[in-house]
Amino acid sequence: MTLTGIGGVGKTRLATAAAQEAADRFPDGVAFVSLAPLGDPALVVPTIARSLGLRQEQGQSVADTLRAHLREKQTLLVLDNFEHLMEAAPGVADLIGSCPALFVLATSRAPLRVRGEQEYPVSPLALPASTQNPTREEVLRTPSGRLFVERARAASPSFALTTENAPSVAAICWRLAGLPLALELAAAKARFLEPTVLLSRLDQALSTAWARDLPERQRTMRAALDWSYELLSEQERRLFRRLSVFAGGFTLEGAEAIALVEEPMEVLGLLGALVEQSLVVVQSPKPRVEARYGMLEPIRQYALDRLEYGEEGAAVRRLHAAFFLALAEDVQPRLRGSDQAKWSARLEREYDNFRTAFSWALSATGDAQTAARLGWTLQGFLWTHGYHGEGRRWAEAALARELPDALRARALHLAAMTAYIQGDYPAAGARWVEALRLSQRAGDTLVEAYSRAGTGVVEMARSEHGAAVSSLEDAISLFEGCDDGYMAAASRGWLGLALLALGDGERARTAFGDALEWARPTKNPALIQTALYNLSQSALSRDDYAEAGRMLEEAISLSGQVGDRISLAQYLEALAVVASSEGNAERTVLLLGAAEGLVREVGAPGYDFYDPDPSIRERPALEARAVMGEKAFEKARERGREMRFEQAIAYALLEGEAT
Numbered sequence: 001m002t003l004t005g006i007g008g009v010g011k012t013r014l015a016t017a018a019a020q021e022a023a024d025r026f027p028d029g030v031a032f033v034s035l036a037p038l039g040d041p042a043l044v045v046p047t048i049a050r051s052l053g054l055r056q057e058q059g060q061s062v063a064d065t066l067r068a069h070l071r072e073k074q075t076l077l078v079l080d081n082f083e084h085l086m087e088a089a090p091g092v093a094d095l096i097g098s099c100p101a102l103f104v105l106a107t108s109r110a111p112l113r114v115r116g117e118q119e120y121p122v123s124p125l126a127l128p129a130s131t132q133n134p135t136r137e138e139v140l141r142t143p144s145g146r147l148f149v150e151r152a153r154a155a156s157p158s159f160a161l162t163t164e165n166a167p168s169v170a171a172i173c174w175r176l177a178g179l180p181l182a183l184e185l186a187a188a189k190a191r192f193l194e195p196t197v198l199l200s201r202l203d204q205a206l207s208t209a210w211a212r213d214l215p216e217r218q219r220t221m222r223a224a225l226d227w228s229y230e231l232l233s234e235q236e237r238r239l240f241r242r243l244s245v246f247a248g249g250f251t252l253e254g255a256e257a258i259a260l261v262e263e264p265m266e267v268l269g270l271l272g273a274l275v276e277q278s279l280v281v282v283q284s285p286k287p288r289v290e291a292r293y294g295m296l297e298p299i300r301q302y303a304l305d306r307l308e309y310g311e312e313g314a315a316v317r318r319l320h321a322a323f324f325l326a327l328a329e330d331v332q333p334r335l336r337g338s339d340q341a342k343w344s345a346r347l348e349r350e351y352d353n354f355r356t357a358f359s360w361a362l363s364a365t366g367d368a369q370t371a372a373r374l375g376w377t378l379q380g381f382l383w384t385h386g387y388h389g390e391g392r393r394w395a396e397a398a399l400a401r402e403l404p405d406a407l408r409a410r411a412l413h414l415a416a417m418t419a420y421i422q423g424d425y426p427a428a429g430a431r432w433v434e435a436l437r438l439s440q441r442a443g444d445t446l447v448e449a450y451s452r453a454g455t456g457v458v459e460m461a462r463s464e465h466g467a468a469v470s471s472l473e474d475a476i477s478l479f480e481g482c483d484d485g486y487m488a489a490a491s492r493g494w495l496g497l498a499l500l501a502l503g504d505g506e507r508a509r510t511a512f513g514d515a516l517e518w519a520r521p522t523k524n525p526a527l528i529q530t531a532l533y534n535l536s537q538s539a540l541s542r543d544d545y546a547e548a549g550r551m552l553e554e555a556i557s558l559s560g561q562v563g564d565r566i567s568l569a570q571y572l573e574a575l576a577v578v579a580s581s582e583g584n585a586e587r588t589v590l591l592l593g594a595a596e597g598l599v600r601e602v603g604a605p606g607y608d609f610y611d612p613d614p615s616i617r618e619r620p621a622l623e624a625r626a627v628m629g630e631k632a633f634e635k636a637r638e639r640g641r642e643m644r645f646e647q648a649i650a651y652a653l654l655e656g657e658a659t
Contacts, residue, residue: 026103028073036081044088045095048077063091070099077102083109083277084231090114109228110276121278124178124296128170136166144173144183151187159190168195175202177296181224203301225302228279239270240279241310244303245320248352249283249294257323258316279303292349314365321357321370324350328377335380336486338523341561347381348563354378358394368401376410379417384526384564386602392418409438409447416454420461421566429458449478453491460498468498489518489527493534500538509538529558529567536574545581552578553653560649568648569598575652580620585627586636588620593640594648600641 033051035044049066060068070077079092093114096102106112111119125144128134139145139161148169152159161169172195176182189198232240242258243250252268259267271293274280279299283292295303307313327350334343347354354374361371375382375395382391395415403411416431436451456471472495479488496511516531532555539548552575559568576591625633643651 026076030076032078041085041088067098074101079106082106131171144178152190156191165195241307249292258319317360324357362397371398372407372411375414386565388418388421406442465501525558529555549578569595585624588624589636590640593637594643597641
């Protein structure tokens with residue numbers, strides 16, 4: 001049996017505990033042999049024999065003497081730290097084959113790959129559920145929290161886990177990814193550092209020595225990782241360093257993109273070796289989802305230090321950004337079809353990598369054009385998934401750099417769109433005006449269409465509905481000329497809202513119906529849900545609450561498919577109007593609270609460019625407060641605010657209860 005993993009002290013302790021528990025099964029004894037000091041595989045068998053007190057018999061090899069001694073004995077032999085002596089594995093297998101009652105437990109970074117071996121991976125310790133104000137009991141219920149507290153008390157008997165320091169202890173466990181050795185090294189510093197201070201100086205704490213009775217390679221986290229790194233071949237080391245550029249995991253295709261090797265099969269083999277050495281982990285794949293790999297964060301930081309220390313860091317970051325730009329450009333058109341949810345989930349899985357790509361592209365040594373292209377390509381994803389704040393920061397940072405007119409116009413559009421969602425209409429309007437000027441100068445009709453549509457929605461926010469109608473009609477014509485039916489449909493919806501605000505209900509209803517007619521064939525959830533929402537607004541303006549409710553329920557169901565939090569907030573707010581019309585005060589308040597919670601989560605106020613009669617939205621809250629009373633009203637609203645995205649959808653569709 002082989003215990004594998006980067007457990008360090010924790011893995012050794014697990015082996016020792018297993019040996020103690022097994023003592024009753026092995027009446028002839030348990031032998032624990034540390035192989036860490038050995039540098040020559042040929043010394044493994046002699047070291048085992050010496051640990052058993054055996055002397056080499058004249059005319060016999062050490063292996064023969066050992067076999068003769070163990071052949072009839074029920075013995076457990078624990079071989080600790082086998083990873084650097086793999087050439088000795090066949091000799092141990094021969095020993096097992098000759099001694100049927102012998103049981104060998106080996107600890108190793110990698111499996112021994114011998115017949116009869118049963119591998120037991122030693123995973124990191126389970127983490128606290130959250131770092132956001134966990135209770136001390138919640139921290140102590142997890143193995144990682146419990147180990148940290150135990151070792152901290154051993155280092156400092158006065159240490160106590162309290163309500164105040166529990167979040168810091170939980171954060172330390174998360175930062176160290178549940179690695180036992182890292183947790184023990186950090187906890188040892190509790191002798192002179194409070195958890196909050198320790199958290200801020202964690203890297204330093206892991207780099208200073210601890211426990212003189214430990215092997216040198218386990219006295220600091222870096223020494224432990226140096227030990228593993230030195231066991232790799234040069235090609236494995238190079239891939240290990242390069243993989244550290246990924247954040248939040250990676251695919252085999254991603255690894256191939258940054259590896260710079262000619263044969264893809266070579267990357268597969270090297271990656272497999274790193275998995276075997278427990279330096280890369282295979283993240284549990286979901287059904288029909290491409291397998292992903294990753295590094296525990298302390299290991300990734302170590303590899304990243306190695307990457308930045310050398311000369312290859314800049315080249316690897318450029319390759320990383322190029323790979324994710326290509327991925328985004330490939331996925332972008334797919335987001336407009338029926339598989340929007342699938343491809344949105346693909347981008348969501350890689351969002352930490354997109355962040356990393358933006359960070360490099362906007363750095364002093366990066367490429368602002370890559371940032372502008374990436375922002376333009378991801379605009380729809382940033383919109384639906386609520387990453388407006390980050391999108392705006394990236395766009396503005398790119399605009400601070402030199403860009404050609406065509407790319408500057410696209411970065412301006414992203415800056416305008418995200419500013420608009422955040423309710424900063426003056427900035428959005430100014431950015432779209434500038435984007436319109438540059439797109440016309442660059443001859444980019446598509447960006448011109450986006451700029452006119454954006455100008456139209458800003459004009460609606462300013463209650464300049466007549467101007468908005470003109471801008472949006474121009475945009476629709478340009479979108480159709482660019483064969484962009486998706487944006488032509490979306491713009492028809494905005495046109496309908498402008499007409500509705502002007503009091504032209506019939507033309508508005510026609511525009512909304514046209515938008516839904518154009519949207520249905522695409523089978524795109526986001527486009528269809530927007531058209532449905534707009535039709536619900538038309539219905540509410542006619543006091544047709546039944547029709548509004550039907551439209552909103554379908555829109556809410558679709559928003560769940562694409563994870564569109566900010567749109568869901570609007571739909572819930574509108575559905576609260578329907579609930580109020582039915583006299584259901586508690587449901588009204590819960591829906592309003594859930595909408596507020598979603599707005600707070602994404603940091604955006606929603607799309608409020610159509611609000612011809614604010615009382616339609618204000619009245620439900622006022623009426624519910626009057627019915628329920630102040631205390632009950634506030635309690636229900638807070639319950640609504642605490643709903644998660646999925647809970648809010650289930651409650652809105654009457655498929656679940658409020659929290």
